[in-house]
């Protein structure tokens with residue numbers, strides 16, 4: 001390989017490496033069959049009623065319930081709550097012997113978007129967004 005070709009390939013490699021963080025940031029927009037919701041159950045169509053978290057707010061208390069049976073081979077693993085702007089609020093993990101219910105305290109006077117996730121050990125990652 002000629003020196004000029006080698007230099008060109010090295011520059012091309014550097015350009016690709018520089019572009020990777022941009023591509024990685026774009027990935028959250030491509031959630032088909034990665035993140036599931038009532039409106040987009042993807043390949044899990046038919047089981048969304050058991051996996052989409054039910055979210056209620058009473059004052060500053062946010063309650064998350066997933067209407068999913070709990071058994072050793074098949075259960076809800078966790079709930080996560082994220083506020084507007086991607087600010088992580090809280091996470092609760094479950095054993096198969098638990099009920100998939102969690103409570104979280106919103107910051108005083110919080111108004112805005114709340115993203116809640118529920119993860120099933122067999123049926124992946126489900127999301128629900130509400131505005132409080």
Ligand SMILES: [Fe+2]
Pocket residue numbers: 050051068074075120121122123
């Ligand atoms: Fe499940």
